[in-house]
Amino acid sequence: MTIDEFQKRIEDIYLERDRARGVGGTFLWFSEEVGELAAAIRSGTADERREEFADVFAWLVSLASITGVRMEDAIEKYARGCPYCRGTPCTCSSPTRKGEKDDGRE
Numbered sequence: 001m002t003i004d005e006f007q008k009r010i011e012d013i014y015l016e017r018d019r020a021r022g023v024g025g026t027f028l029w030f031s032e033e034v035g036e037l038a039a040a041i042r043s044g045t046a047d048e049r050r051e052e053f054a055d056v057f058a059w060l061v062s063l064a065s066i067t068g069v070r071m072e073d074a075i076e077k078y079a080r081g082c083p084y085c086r087g088t089p090c091t092c093s094s095p096t097r098k099g100e101k102d103d104g105r106e
Contacts, residue, residue: 004072010061018062026066030059 001009018026037052044052064071081088 002072003075004070006057007061007065007071010058011065014058014062015065018066023063023066026059026063030056030063033059 021029033052033055037049037056040048040052061071064074077083080086082090082092084090085092
């Protein structure tokens with residue numbers, strides 16, 4: 001399944017409900033799923049991690065749909081490597097928080 005196909009599938013299943021809930025409410029659900037993913041990464045099984053990654057991605061796609069963003073277009077930002085240095089792997093050298101290398105994601 002492509003990202004476009006996945007986005008369409010999530011829209012077919014949930015778009016009416018997500019639009020009715022609105023961006024704010026849908027973002028809260030997305031945030032809750034990110035928290036569940038954090039817990040699964042910390043102490044979950046491989047199956048639990050896989051399930052939570054799927055849920056986070058589905059909610060992210062829902063947010064994209066209700067805000068008019070096509071995910072296939074959004075991911076183009078990374079199509080040629082790091083969006084700043086164009087490196088693969090990233091070779092950005094500007095410092096970010098806690099001394100990490102800048103990976104171009106903001």
